Amino acid sequence: MSTQITTQYFKEYRKELGFTNQKGTKDFFGAKDITPTVDFNYIALLNSRLIEIVKKINSLVTEDIKVFDIDSFCIDNIERVFKKLKENNIIERLNNQGRRPEQVYFSWMRGYIISNYFLKALSIIFEVDIENIKLIGDDDLVKIESFKRTPTADLEITLTNGSRVRIEMQSGFQGVNDIKQHKVLEAKKIMQTQNIPSIAIHFDLFNGQVAFVRLDSITDDSVNWITRQQMEGQTVFNIEQNYFIWKLTESPPKLNALFEE
Numbered sequence: 001m002s003t004q005i006t007t008q009y010f011k012e013y014r015k016e017l018g019f020t021n022q023k024g025t026k027d028f029f030g031a032k033d034i035t036p037t038v039d040f041n042y043i044a045l046l047n048s049r050l051i052e053i054v055k056k057i058n059s060l061v062t063e064d065i066k067v068f069d070i071d072s073f074c075i076d077n078i079e080r081v082f083k084k085l086k087e088n089n090i091i092e093r094l095n096n097q098g099r100r101p102e103q104v105y106f107s108w109m110r111g112y113i114i115s116n117y118f119l120k121a122l123s124i125i126f127e128v129d130i131e132n133i134k135l136i137g138d139d140d141l142v143k144i145e146s147f148k149r150t151p152t153a154d155l156e157i158t159l160t161n162g163s164r165v166r167i168e169m170q171s172g173f174q175g176v177n178d179i180k181q182h183k184v185l186e187a188k189k190i191m192q193t194q195n196i197p198s199i200a201i202h203f204d205l206f207n208g209q210v211a212f213v214r215l216d217s218i219t220d221d222s223v224n225w226i227t228r229q230q231m232e233g234q235t236v237f238n239i240e241q242n243y244f245i246w247k248l249t250e251s252p253p254k255l256n257a258l259f260e261e
Helices: 007-017 022-029 040-060 070-087 101-117 119-125 181-194
Strands: 133-135 155-158 164-172 178-180 198-204 209-214 225-228 234-238 244-247
Touching (some): 007 022, 101 119, 119 133
Parallel strands (some): 164 198
Antiparallel strands (some): 155 164, 178 234
């Protein structure tokens, strides 16, 4: 007759298997300790698609914001960035709701490329030199700890009158246009503590339009706050059509007046 089954037996059994804690045992049986190999052939195809996306956009925008040496742009913003991420072992460690690291990489790269591509447009919109547009986002191409997405805005622009404005650059590719709640909360905090306004510039590339949303002015009771089920039930600010004022096939508007108190 067997002896009584106790929690101590469980521990001893797992120890005999070679594990000192429950997590190690669970990871072993679930193969959670095995990191999938990144498919760099797949990434090569994704990089080719990124280049296609940029070149298609470049072919339809107006001359004043067009990137004339688009091949060099792609080398600097796709090939070199990919190489840096690969050298620092960032790609295989990317994870988001269980998606493959290649897909997380592709999503991040699309946003990164679009933000860089439209810097010339921002200089026209805010009537400043590109040198006055400063990158302040937290994404780091070397350290995975800094690569995580945070609420911090992507850019800060010093206007001609010396005041500053923070810019949250967003890009949408599926026709769903939202702003995450933590972006709005961060913008309100920055306005309260530093008196710097924040604006989201949302590029709806699916429909060829661009929205401008003053983040720190969004009220808590706005009817645009919704729960987006396909985003794990997150609360988001839905960008309604009247925020979209720029057709991508036309010259960008000048918006400095919006930030003059």
